[in-house]
Amino acid sequence: MKKFLTNKSTFSNYMTYAGVVIAFIILTIMGEAGGLSSTMKGQLVPVCAYVVMALSLNLTVGVMGELSLGHAGFMSVGAFSGAVVASALQQAIPSDGIRLVIAMVVGAILAGLVGIVIGVPVLRLRGDYLAIVTLAFGEIIKSIVTNLYIGIDAKGLHFSFLNPLEGLEAGGRMIMNGPMGIPGNTKISTFTAGFILIIITLMIIFNLVNSRSGRAIMALRDNRIAAESVGINATKYKMMGFVTSAALAGAAGTLFGMSQNAIIASKFDFNTSILVLVFVVLGGLGRMWGSIIAAAALTILPELLREFSEYRMLIYAIVLILVMLITNNPGLKNLFGKLIPRRKGAAENE
């Protein structure tokens, strides 16, 4: 027990779980009691999705030390595949919960497969190739989704690429309609589902980071030559980290997609990738609780700033800069160190 409390990373991990659980309980109670505004209620699920996105990107950027500039592409794969699956299974599986889980699993698997396709050639290389390739990947996914038409009728699913579908039977309907994306989405994501996904994501990431493989991944980040000299297979471990990250982003995408009435491909563009990267950088590389707080705060912030009408994005930018200044302020770091003596002690023990 003493070891558990003095081990800095274990302590921090358990505090992260505890924080998420407490936030969930408080928000659920407030929601039930009517203490949440419509704006906040509407944001609960998207915030969960962005938190999972930030966590998954933190695995790539913070833990692996590789840069991914197309993480929204994986989100897009998850969002659209999940929404199509959920839509197609509407009659077969009436339960929203089960359908959401199936959609998420499909979304995660497909995003993971795309991650493998990208990772196999790129992660063999040294240098910033992953950043370049993921940047292009995000744009490619956007183009593909914009030109994809999927319809459903009594005979099953129909696919068409580039040209709109023709000859759908009466009683059928279009699910995905090219540039219109999925205009008739049914919301089935819930805050509870989002919470569970965050907890699962945290478990996967913490267990991976604290495992033998995780140490290998971090060793590769810190010094690739030294790590390879002790026999660590660089490509294998990097693939492990990257594909996990892609699959989690896919699940986050499904969660997000199923919380929206209408989704279009251009929603998941370069800006969204950078937004998630901002969450990770502001929250701290490799610091999972930082990503959670940054993602939640920075998603809600623009809505809180609506009072300032046109100036809100200006103020948003100022807040970003201030957060950067404050989190790197040595004086404040000391202050927090004094406020939380155990953490400081733990740090000294190391």
Add this chain to the structure above:
Amino acid sequence: MKKFAKVIALLTVLMLALTCFVGCGKEEATALKIGITGPLTGGAAIYGNAVKNAAEIAVEEVNALGKIQFELKVEDDAHDAEKAVNAYNTLKDWDMQIFMGSVTSTPGTATSKEANNDGIFYLTPSASSTDVLGGVANAITGTVDIARKDNVFQMCFMDPNQGAASANYISSQKLGTKIAVIYKNDDNYSTGIYNSFKAEADKLKLDIVSTTTFTEDTKTDFSVQVADAKAKGADLVFLPMYYESAALILKEAKDTNFAPKFFGVDGMDGILSLEGFDKSLAEDVMLLTPFNADAEDATTKAFVAKYKEKFGEIPNQFAADAYDCVYAIFAALKEGDALKNEDGSYNYGVSAEDLCKMLVEAFTAEDFTYTGLTGENMTWGKDGAVTKTPKGMVIKNGVYVGM
């Protein structure tokens, strides 16, 4: 420096804390609350701001009449469905009673579903996609992909109506035999019109010789598209898109000595007031549009003069549609008489649901017609679409002339 940062940080925190509490107190309502979400920032900001400005003018005018009072609030959605729903929720927290929709189609699709679930009356000035209304058969597959949202209405033409009307017009007036189409294939509006144009053109046996596309990322260079139309010998080019892109296409055609007839839709309106645009390029361009800022009738003249004075620009059709929306709601409420209490005051505390039922009934009533800037004797069906006649216009010497 450190102290300075701390003070700023403290101030920011206080400011944020304050914003959370602002607007908690509820006062007695003194006006009907109308909300709008539109792109006030970002690439589509001109449309959002046009709607905002015109709606402000209309609300001011209505309030000056001394009958029922309106209160307007416009929230920014940056042309994004997710932000539009957030903006809609913000308006709901403000106790909005009538929703004048989202300005653009994709956000409109998302917010109309929310408004339908909440039972808030929805009349959009310019979100023209069929997905906003729901219940409209897909032009190509013939299937109904989205169920009708029964409290949602449009002031503008529905996209397919424009495409089909254009094809009909071209065919009946024998404007061209070999037709080229350039459309924006990552855009709801452009693709919607193209699909219905294509379906109708096939029926009418119009010969479409060249179909080329562009996207948001490639909307600066049209040499390939224009060259293709030229090589296939097109004598009429159909341009279902907004005027900024159309202006570049006209320029490219001129530079390559390609002089077919050009035919646009309502998005083409505004091309003459585009800054830095050589009006001679638009000579003989034809377009179907409900609104003409140079029209001679008194309402249009007064509106255009007021808009110019206040905002220094010539209003486009988005502005005209928004102006009409406010007045159509005013007319549907029988200039406020529908909400009059016995003592002559107005029932501003009416719930959004009750008001919604009242307005849906009024709009779909057989005898309800509205005449405004964008059309005469407009009527609305149960499908939410407006019935008005598009005006065929042709540009001569830099002004619109009726065809």
